[in-house]
Amino acid sequence: MPGAIYAEGLVKTFGDVKALDGVDLEVPEGTVLGLLGPNGAGKTTTVRCLTTLLRPDSGKAVVAGLDVLRKPDEVRRSIGLSGQFAAVDEYLTGRENLQMVGRLYQMRAKEAKRRATELLEQFHLVDAADRPTKTYSGGMRRRLDLAAALVVSPPVMFMDEPTTGLDPRNRQQLWEVIKQLVSGGTTLLLTTQYLEEADHLAHEIAVVDRGRVIAKGTSDQLKARTGGERVEVVVHEREHIRTASEVLRGFGKGDTAVEEHMRKLTVPVTGGAKLLAEVIRELDSRGIEIDDIGLRRPTLDDVFLSLTGHAAEVEEGASDPAEGAGRRSGDAGHPQEKEVTK
Numbered sequence: 001m002p003g004a005i006y007a008e009g010l011v012k013t014f015g016d017v018k019a020l021d022g023v024d025l026e027v028p029e030g031t032v033l034g035l036l037g038p039n040g041a042g043k044t045t046t047v048r049c050l051t052t053l054l055r056p057d058s059g060k061a062v063v064a065g066l067d068v069l070r071k072p073d074e075v076r077r078s079i080g081l082s083g084q085f086a087a088v089d090e091y092l093t094g095r096e097n098l099q100m101v102g103r104l105y106q107m108r109a110k111e112a113k114r115r116a117t118e119l120l121e122q123f124h125l126v127d128a129a130d131r132p133t134k135t136y137s138g139g140m141r142r143r144l145d146l147a148a149a150l151v152v153s154p155p156v157m158f159m160d161e162p163t164t165g166l167d168p169r170n171r172q173q174l175w176e177v178i179k180q181l182v183s184g185g186t187t188l189l190l191t192t193q194y195l196e197e198a199d200h201l202a203h204e205i206a207v208v209d210r211g212r213v214i215a216k217g218t219s220d221q222l223k224a225r226t227g228g229e230r231v232e233v234v235v236h237e238r239e240h241i242r243t244a245s246e247v248l249r250g251f252g253k254g255d256t257a258v259e260e261h262m263r264k265l266t267v268p269v270t271g272g273a274k275l276l277a278e279v280i281r282e283l284d285s286r287g288i289e290i291d292d293i294g295l296r297r298p299t300l301d302d303v304f305l306s307l308t309g310h311a312a313e314v315e316e317g318a319s320d321p322a323e324g325a326g327r328r329s330g331d332a333g334h335p336q337e338k339e340v341t342k
Ligand SMILES: Nc1ncnc2c1ncn2[C@@H]1O[C@H](COP(=O)(O)OP(=O)(O)OP(=O)(O)O)[C@@H](O)[C@H]1O
Pocket: 014, 017, 018, 019, 037, 038, 039, 040, 041, 042, 043, 044, 045, 046, 084, 193
């Protein structure tokens, strides 16, 4: 019995562009799969195929136990979708948009009204609830669009880059909403360009590049592939390098790399910010003066580099408050599929 979302060998070509080159994935019921990849990787195309909006050239897809190609109408009734670009009616207010969705799903007027009010509160849109959405900011539209996807709680949800364009505070709030939703038993496939987001929300991550899933695993497994978290220390005095190295050896999960001329030491660690504080205290108690210290977490770039051997290229104009810049894949040879193991 396949998972709540199942795809095998999805292929989709647009002219010369092979958007999907044999996508396989499976999402067990009640879990979250994060589809992680740079611009143009094929994330939206995958979502569109799974949600009946696009017909793949070949391959198979089953959602909520229904064959997507044979039973598109039934699939549509079992899923919720929040697309990459907010789909709201500009001339209706936020409240009217949500009520309309409820009515489309055959809710009674009173129930649709109640649900709209509940979601407006949850998504912090109460103040703007009765204004036409054409006056909303990008972040507000994004939130309204997600709220609309949640009017009825479908068993299977798709969210295409749900937090792109949101500020850090709104992103956090939305993560909480998504966690609540999933704790209620919803199966979710979400796409993202942010490793941090997949890390927070997804049970399993599938990394996509050029229309293929190039790696699967938990966030820890993927990070382990990149060398994981590292502490970087720059000591003030060259003479302190040896002692600092001893200190780091006590905390590290591997060899300490030393760049003498930079007075810089780098060591792989687990334990994050708490460990960083301990390292600082220990260096201090040994009388080692430091010029700089930091925790370096793997970014999508690091993951990409280690999986594909090529960096995810920076795309102009795009920006990511969490990790730096939006990305597009480079031109190196096609990577083979790899299963991540610890
Ligand atoms: N309707 C279309 N017509 C032509 N090419 C398309 C179409 N839709 C997608 N593509 C191409 O297919 C590839 C995959 O696009 P897709 O939108 O799935 O990427 P994505 O991973 O969602 O990227 P992003 O992070 O920018 O949203 C890209 O090269 C894109 O240009």
